[in-house]
Each structure stands twice: as C-alpha cells, then as structure tokens.
Amino acid sequence: MITRESDARAAAVIRANMESVGLPGGRLITGTVSRVLARRPGAEPPFDLAVADPPYAAWDDEVTGMLPALADGGWLAPAALVAVERASRSAPRAGLLATPRTGTAGTVKLPSGTVTPQASVRRRKDGMDVHRVACPGSFDPVTNGHLDIITRAALLHDEVIVVVGANLAKQGLFTVDERVDMLEEVTRDLPNVTIATFRGLLVDFCRAHGVSAIVKGLRAVSDFEYEMEMAQMNYRLAEIETLFMTANPLYSFLRSSLVKEIARYGGDVTSLVPVTVEKRLRAKLASMPPRDGGS
Ligand code: PNS
Numbered sequence: 001m002i003t004r005e006s007d008a009r010a011a012a013v014i015r016a017n018m019e020s021v022g023l024p025g026g027r028l029i030t031g032t033v034s035r036v037l038a039r040r041p042g043a044e045p046p047f048d049l050a051v052a053d054p055p056y057a058a059w060d061d062e063v064t065g066m067l068p069a070l071a072d073g074g075w076l077a078p079a080a081l082v083a084v085e086r087a088s089r090s091a092p093r094a095g096l097l098a099t100p101r102t103g104t105a106g107t108v109k110l111p112s113g114t115v116t117p118q119a120s121v122r123r124r125k126d127g128m129d130v131h132r133v134a135c136p137g138s139f140d141p142v143t144n145g146h147l148d149i150i151t152r153a154a155l156l157h158d159e160v161i162v163v164v165g166a167n168l169a170k171q172g173l174f175t176v177d178e179r180v181d182m183l184e185e186v187t188r189d190l191p192n193v194t195i196a197t198f199r200g201l202l203v204d205f206c207r208a209h210g211v212s213a214i215v216k217g218l219r220a221v222s223d224f225e226y227e228m229e230m231a232q233m234n235y236r237l238a239e240i241e242t243l244f245m246t247a248n249p250l251y252s253f254l255r256s257s258l259v260k261e262i263a264r265y266g267g268d269v270t271s272l273v274p275v276t277v278e279k280r281l282r283a284k285l286a287s288m289p290p291r292d293g294g295s
Helices: 008-019 033-038 060-072 144-156 176-186 202-208 221-238 258-262 273-286
Strands: 048-052 076-084 096-103 109-116 120-123 129-137 159-164 191-197 213-218 241-246
Touching: 033 060, 060 076, 060 109, 129 144, 129 202, 144 159, 144 213, 144 241, 159 176, 176 191, 176 273, 202 221, 213 221, 221 241, 258 273
Parallel strands: 048 076, 129 159, 129 213, 159 191, 213 241
Antiparallel strands: 076 109, 096 109, 120 129
C-alpha cells in the first residue's frame, strides 16, 4: 500500500488497520507519491494491490502521472488492482484504469481497476499489437454523431480514450464532470472505451497516455479547414497523427451547439442525442434562469 500520508500518527493507524485485517505481504510506504515512485521498487516483489488516497481536487496531473509511474516503474504485479480514493460527489474519471469498477462508502468513492499500460503500441502475449487512440472534443453534450464516431473508432482500434477538453472559444453549458458522466453512461457497452479529461495541449495528453493517433469526425467541408489546421499543428508539435472518419450522413448536420439551441427553444432533440443526454439537457435548461427570447 502506498499512501501520501505524511502524518506519523495517521500512518500508524493505517499500519495497525493493515495488521488487524491480516493483509499478507502488506507494506505501507509513506512519502510524497511522485518521489516514492521515482525511486523504483528495487528488490521488493511487485504489489498485487495499490491503494492511493490523493487530494480530492487532484486528478488530472497528479493521478494521471501516478498511474503510469506505478505501471511502468515495475511496482505492479501482472493484473494488479489499483484503487484511487475520491470524494463520492466527484466523477469517477477512470481514464487510465482498465475494466474500471467503483465502490462507494459514505462520502468516499473507490474507483479501481488494472492500470492501462502506457506504450502507444504494446505487444500482447499472442504477438498482436495494441493500438490506443484518442477521440477529443468538448462534448457539451455528447450527441448521436459523436457516439457514432466513438463506436466506429472502437471497432477499428484496440483502445479508445474519449477525452473531454476545453475549447477556449466555446462557453460550456455542462460542467466537465457532467460531460464525463454522460459519456460514461452512453459508452457503457463499449468495453474498450474509457473517458478522461485534459487541460492544456491535446498533444501533451496524447504523449502522457501513450496515444498513437487522434480520431476526429468530419461532417462537412465546413469542418475541414479547422480540423486540418489542428491536425497539422498537432503533428508539428508532437508528431501525433490525426485520422479523420467521415460522419454518418444521418448526422452530418449535427452539432452540440445546435442541439442546445433547439432544446432552449423547446424543440424536440430526441433523435439527436442519447436518451440520458436528452433528460439531462431538459433538467439543466429547466434549472437555469430564463433567457431573454424577445424579438
Ligand atoms: O469539440 P471541439 O470543440 O471541436 O473540441 C476541440 C478540442 C477541445 C479537441 C480542441 O479545442 C483542443 O484540442 N483543445 C486543446 C488545446 C490544444 O491542444 N490546442 C492546439 C490545437 S492545434
């Protein structure tokens, strides 16, 4: 067990708890997590279970850095389980945890799973390569068009990380946590799809998470110039490739901003977004003060 616990009394309680539940081979390592992980496990056998208790405000930088360090630094036995304590009100953000599970006890949530290895193309035991791609976007909210691209990307690639990023040019309706929740709900049946968030540059996320390519949907010629610019810039910045998938013609006119506008004026969006998104959209708009719709 690795804990960031620097308080000696708290560490003693954790140690006593470990003894009382009789964890065979259980070890408690205290200290700043990044420093502990940087020194590598040495001759100690790898852990079957790691429990992390980072500050609840942290996830993106601290936890997404910790999980690869655990996996790549030789700390974990094959198929080791990692659990990361969170506040129960926060989104699970199981981005780097493969086959994620979440248990809740009181005010604490415990997402757990195995850690996804970080190499962009890793070789499986059967000799096959595993390719991980990212589907980035604002997803405010996720539409049937997004879901179509995510589903098709998941059929073509071994692992797909759907990443919610901030488009500085857009004013969001849903919080990032709400967008993540909706994406998790609508991709529940896609086992090789995980959801994550990023701040800053997309290419930095891709590098940190072993992503070999970005997958984006192209709806119409109007998308092309903007997407082409971003694709070329991302390649220039970090040699990350972008793969374009043409949108299903059923959704070529579909944009989150149009969906929000139609819903705001009481229009029917049931054929444009998944059912759960439509419900959340209605609830969100109902909770907001009415906007001046005058002529
Ligand atoms: O759904 P959107 O609005 O088209 O998503 C755009 C997003 C968030 C993927 C894009 O704005 C982005 O990648 N932002 C992160 C900042 C960044 O990397 N900018 C440089 C792009 S060349």
